[in-house]
Amino acid sequence: MATDLIQFALYGAVLVALAMPLGAYMARVFAGEAGFLRFIERPIFALAGIKPEQGQHWSAYALALVAFNAAGFVLLFLILKFQDLLPGNPLGLPGLSGQLAFNTAISFVTNTNWQSYGGETTMSYLSQMAGLTTQNFVSASTGMAVAAAVARGLASRQLKTIGNFWADMVRATLYVLIPLSVVLALLLVWQGLPQTLDTSLAATTLEGGQQTIAIGPVASQLAIKQLGTNGGGFFNVNSAHPFENPTAIANFLEMLAILVIPVAFCFTFGRMVGDKKQGRALFAAMGIMFVIGLGAIYASELQSNPLYPANVVSTGNMEGKEIRFGVANSALWAEVTTAASNGSVNSMHDSFSPLGGMVAMLNMQLGEVVFGGAGVGLTGMLLLVIVTVFLAGLMVGRTPEYLGKKIEAREVKLAALTLLVMPIGVLAFAALSIVAGTGQSAVLNQGPHGLTELLYAYSSATGNNGSAFAGLTVNVDWHNTFLGLAMLVGRFGYIIPILAIAGSLAQKKTAPASSGTFPTHGPVFVTLLCATIIIVGALTFLPVLALGPIAEQVSIAAGQSF
């Protein structure tokens, strides 16, 4: 156990040590100050007719974002649907069904990377590399652009514009995602990940049988899968697969890659708004929630299954975990991947103890704000900051303010709108699927565990996480459609309101802070923010969690299984 804790501490320390300079660097990138790739950037801007200095009104920014994503969706949909007619398909895989192509295209455009399919048996190389990998980059940079625009909106005084989407998106890709991916891919190749255009290896098993093992350009796709909080694996079992995650170092590197950009954004934010304390406060709040989540998962996975006979000696709940990762690294990965809206897995969350699985699910249900997706995690957190500041800020006797900007009816209206995203995507859609009868038919287990499987899927989709609980057959028309809708609601239901808020705040005056201003840094605020997130999340989901994982846990404790 001590070694586990040392590993956790080491992970945290390295993560923060990497994220702080990266955060500072990203602040320079979004200010247009990083210039070492200008020789590539300039021709791109010239070719695309982008004028990076030309700021956009929030509505123009949002429109550009939606149009870009819509175009990406159409392109990806066509590639997937017609991959059999396109080159780069050495295995001769058929085109995807319309429903599956729809679901997958949305999934990758929204940075969810929910996979209703098994990667190596469904996707041609062209689909993987030109289709999915492209979106792995640009869906992440879209989210990063949103964060940059929002930070800019908060920092500016009486401006009508919040930056240029095209410039932000290009810079995020060019200066952040591509360089980091190249470095990470090389490190992963060093750790033994395949990077080849060959399709398979033939191996002789210990019993002397012949086995065909799928391989391909794994390392390059893996790097951006983790860095861009995408999570869509090359292989069906994702990072539990030895070719996606061969060694302890690879495991460590991948976990770092998942969180480094979301964590760095806290620091980027602090710098962009000109007050590093603000960024550190957000980091602290997210960090506390992260540690609580990790502690809860780790503690519940250390328990052995109560249904085991008393004479079984157990080192914890090892069902669905790789022996090489053990409880600690499986728990850490589960917390990391659900806190960030990554969704890649190195163990099967379905087999976690009910409470361990619940924490992973709750991370998503809170709106993916514990670091969350690249960029969008930060902005999701800012929405909750606005709610917190508004609820409690009145208690200091002033109209609530954040960073000197008054939070008024328009901002509250928009932020309040986003409080509805999770209830709609998770509660309403999951309930609908039960009413429609597809919920039951597609789940593997009945009773509380089945309910958890269903909820997990919708939480993952709405949270744009993409991690799967397994146990639920999702490749049916109903789920492909509704999970697709949940992803859209969960993506644009947050992005558009926060951009509108940024636009509205950008136009406001900035009141200088005084001792009468509500302090948005320091331990009181951090505690308050955490409490608001937990209470809002708990009030929304406690009833259904009581019927799902909590009911399962208490039943198992009473000796009942489902």
Add this chain to the structure above:
Amino acid sequence: MSKTSTTGEIGLFDGAILRRALGQAVLKLNPRGLARNPVIFVTGLTALLVTLLVIRDGITGAATFGIGVQVAVWLWFTVLFANFAEAIAEGRGKARADAFRATRSTTRAKTLMDPARRDIAVPKDAAALVEGDVILVEAGDIVPTDGEVVEGVASVDESAITGESAPVIRESGGDRSSVTGGTRLVSDWLVVKVTAAPGNTFLDRMIALVEGARRQKTPNEIALDILLAALTLVFLFVVVSLPVFAIWSGTQIPVIYLAALFVTLIPTTIGGLLSAIGIAGMDRLVKANVIAKSGRAVEAAGDIDVLLLDKTGTITFGNRMADAFMPLEGVTVHQLAEAAWLASLADDTPEGKSIVDLAQKQFSLRGDAAKGASFVPFTAQSRMSGANLADGTAIRKGASDAMLRHVGLPASQELDRIVRTIASSGGTPLVVAEDTRLLGVVHLKDVVKPGIRERFAELRQMGIRTVMITGDNSLTAAAIAAEAGVDDFLAEATPEKKLELIRAAQADGRLVAMCGDGSNDAPALAQADVGVAMNSGTAAAKEAGNLVDLDSDPTKLIEIVLVGKQLLISRGALTTFSIANDVAKYFAILPALFVTAYPGLAVLDIMRLGTPASAILSALIFNALVIVALIPVALRGVRYLPASASALLGRNLLIYGVGGLIAPFIGIKLIDLLVDLLHLA
């Protein structure tokens, strides 16, 4: 005229108001009125739905009838309690308004066709007056409506609106030219130009505001309403999807229980008290004799970053007062004091009186020496005043240069030194001479009001900067500013400089409050975020400001800021309390709903409540009663002591946040014990 209850205290539980509020609470069930408050409106709909279901159960004889009736009753109580809270607040406002109304006249106005011909007055019904009419008001008349004095000087009894019984002077021109409807002329006559039609006077606006009749929701109230509506919607999703998940789990939840869960979750506490808080805030302002033209101004008062305060009357007493006698060499203090005393005995100015006071206090002088003296008043030509005593001695006091001219001597080094010292400390030197002999100097100084320094320190703690505005030169201003402890000052202030200062502060994103009375203050009053006009001031100033202080007391500005802050704090504290309450309600209701499906979920029942039915009923009862319990807090406002934001936040979070988490656990448990005892469920 008695000091009417405008400034009086209305008891928190005044019997008459409570009785009327009970009736009002029922009348307020009118759906159109309820719809103004989304949370309570939804509660009303839920109550209606449950009532219909209970009637059905009664007809079919379903087993849930007994508990259903109780749930329905408590749901209606929840709505009624919210209405009751609002009705009490309005009732208190009405009581105050009635007190105002009682002082209003129904007399007829005397209109003048030609303002120059006071002898031809046409009687007209006061209610028929329109803006621009010119009326004559004579001694004994009650001013029929607000107006501006065009001609004449008169003393006016304004006790009806200010509670202050000493009459004040109102005259044409200058800064004391406005009269308020409802006040009474004690002497002389005035020709008044009507500036507000009856029904739209300040008094009428005040009545409307405190009665809540034409109360507009303030910006912050609207924003809070939106958030509460969104939370209601979130809980609607939770509750509507719940039966589906329950069926999956092999259990069924009666609709009545779902309704109870829904209403306990949605923020009924703050929803029910929100308008009462708003009305009560306005009421507190009126109690301080300040009329807000809109609720927005009160809210803005809480946000103020910079207070511009006139030096005279706010920071200092407004008059220079004698502070010390400083004799020249060869003269005793006693001699100087006596001479100054003699020279000032007939001097009516505050300065003169203060010299007399100081001399008497220090040397207990008697009136003998003054016998037979003739007094020489101050004139613009001589610029000095004094007395010619019976023995022919001429005593004079005046400004240093005038006195030197009077005695025909150049200033001695010593005199020069004394005069300079006084001037550089911000004081005014007054030189005294007996015939042609200079005796010494009286030090007149601006006296800073006691306690004002502490007040400014409090404001600083609250993050509010105070800026003193004065026409004095910067040397004098700096001295007073340092003594009073203001953060900054504007010396040699002109209306333009004031306006500039406000604009500069606003450009930095600060909110500025100021008060003013003169017409030349109007632009600055209009520019300021919170402009408090003095009621004695000109109509232009009153139109430009967004608050009017009936007492014409510039110190009020500080009180107004506190009222604004208290209003916002009350709202925030009760919102936090309301939401924190939900946690306990879940622990009461969820196990009750699910324990049949999963007996293990009894672990969530940490309150160990009697039965599922009693748990649900207890949570519902608690939810309804807490509204009533918090009515006094809503009306009085959350206790507020000036402090920094961090200190306020820490304190209020502890009381209303943590308290809000814990209180319902205890409350629900107690109610459950009672429910069990009475076998209600």
